[in-house]
Amino acid sequence: MCLQSLPMEAAATHTIDGKPVDGTQFFDVINPATASPFAQAPDASREQLDQAVEAARKAFESWRAVPHERRREILLGFATAIRSETENLARLLTREQGKPLAAAVREVQATAARIEGLVSFELTPETLRSDASGRVVLDYQPLGVVGAIAPWNSPLVLATQIAAQALVAGNSVIVKPSPFTPLATLRLGQIAARTLPPGLFNTVSGGNELGRWMTEHPGIEKIGFVGSVATGKRVLASAAASNLKRVSLELGGNDAAIVLADADIEAIAPQLFWGAFVNSGQRCMAVKRVLVHESVIDRLGAALVRLANQAKVGDGFEPGVELGPVQNRPQFERVLGLIKDALARGGYALAGGEALDRPGYFIAPTVISGVAEGVRLVDEEQFGPVLPLLTFTEVEEAVTRANATRFGLGASVWGGDPERAAEIARRLEAGTVWVNSHGGSAPQIPFGGFKESGVGRGLGLIGLKSYAEPRVLHLPPR
C-alpha cells in the first residue's frame, strides 16, 4: 500500500458517560513519519471536563460497591475487547506515535496484559491486632474519581496502567492522552463504552491546559501522572493547592548502564543497544548514558556502531523497520540540539549524528563518545535515539557518577561475574536496577523513581494500594 495514500481519519470523539461526545473545537494530529496532519482530535472544553467528572462520580458510587470478583470479570471483558481490536489500535498508534507496527501490536497486547495482571491483586483487609480487648483491622477504601494523564511515548499502555489500578481499587477514571497522541486512547474510550458501566472510564482529549484543569478540579480525588519532571512538579503543586489530591508521579530518567571490564562485550552489546534505542530512545527506562571501563570502550563502541548502522530506520508501516521517527517536532529539534551541543563540546559521533534527509522527524541512531558530565547530553534526559559513552577507571568512581544525578528511575550493571555486578547494583540509587539487562516492566512488579524521577510506585500491590485510602477499624472482639 502507498503509505501517503492512507485516508484522513474520521474525527475522533471524547467518551463521556459511556457515549461519544463531539468536540466543539479540534486540533491536528501529525504523523511523525511524514510531518503532516492526518486527523483531528477534539479539544475538550471546561464544561466537557465537568460533565466527565460528574459522570465519573456517579459511576463511582455504584462501582465502589461491586465485589472484587465481579469487578475482575468486567475488567477482563474490557481486556478481551482491547485484544480483539489489536490491529485497529496498533495502526492508529503507529500513525500517531511513529513506532514500528510490530512494536505497536506489542503495546496493545501489553495494554490488555496490564489489566489482566492487575486484576489478579485484591486489596483485602489486614488484621493488625486481635486479642481480648478487640481487633484492629486495616482496610482499603477507593478514593473516588481518578484523573489519568499520559505522555506520548507509549500512550496506550501508560494511560491504561493508571486507569487499571484505579478501577481495580474501586475508583472511576477520566483519561487524558497527550495532545501529540490522542487517537488510540480515544478509541480505547469507545471500547470501554461497550464493555464497562457508563461513566466508569471516560476519555477527554485536549492540550496541556486540560491537564491543568484536571489537577485543579475539586471533583477529582487523585491524579495518576506519567510524564516529564517539569510537568510532574506542576501537577504536584496544583494538586496540593486544590483539594490536596493524592498523586502518583512517574517521571523522567537518566539511566546509567555501568559496563565492567570483565563484561562479555559481544554478548551484551545487542541488549545494551536495544536497551537504549528501543522506541527510538523514547522510553522512560531507556539506557541514557553508558559508563564503560576504559579497557573495553573501543570494543563496546565498535559493537554499538555496528548495531546502529544496521538498524533499519523508517516509517513504522514499512516492513522490517526497527526504529521509527522521533514523535514530535519540538522533541526532534531538542534531540538534534543536544547532539549539536555535544559535538561542539568535544564529543564525536561514532555513528549517526544528524537527521535523515527525508520528510518526518527521523534521526540516525547516534552514538557519541568523548563527552563527560557537564555536557547537556550527559546531564539531561535526551529521550531520543542518541547515546553518550563515558569512560571510567575505578568502579568506585562509576558508582558515584551513576548516582550523581537528580534522576533515579533505573540503572544497570553489566559484568562477567554476576555476584560482583549485583553487589555494585545494590549501591545504585534508582527505583529499578538490573544486572546484565536493562528495561522491561510487568503489571505485578512495582515501578517508579528515586529522587526527581517520581513520587510513589505504580504497578504491583504497592501501586494498587496507592489508588486507595487505608482505613483503620477498631472493632470489638469476636
Ligand code: NAD
Ligand atoms: P509532558 O510532561 O510534557 O506531558 C505529559 C502529559 O502531561 C501530557 O498529557 C500533557 O498534555 C500533560 N500536561 C502538560 N502540562 C500539564 C499541566 N500543567 N498539568 C497537567 N498536565 C499537563 O511529558 P511528555 O513529553 O509527554 O513525555 C515524556 C516524558 O515522560 C519523559 O520525561 C519520560 O521519561 C516520561 N515518562 C516517564 C515514564 C515513567 O513511568 N516514569 C514513562 C513514560 C514516560
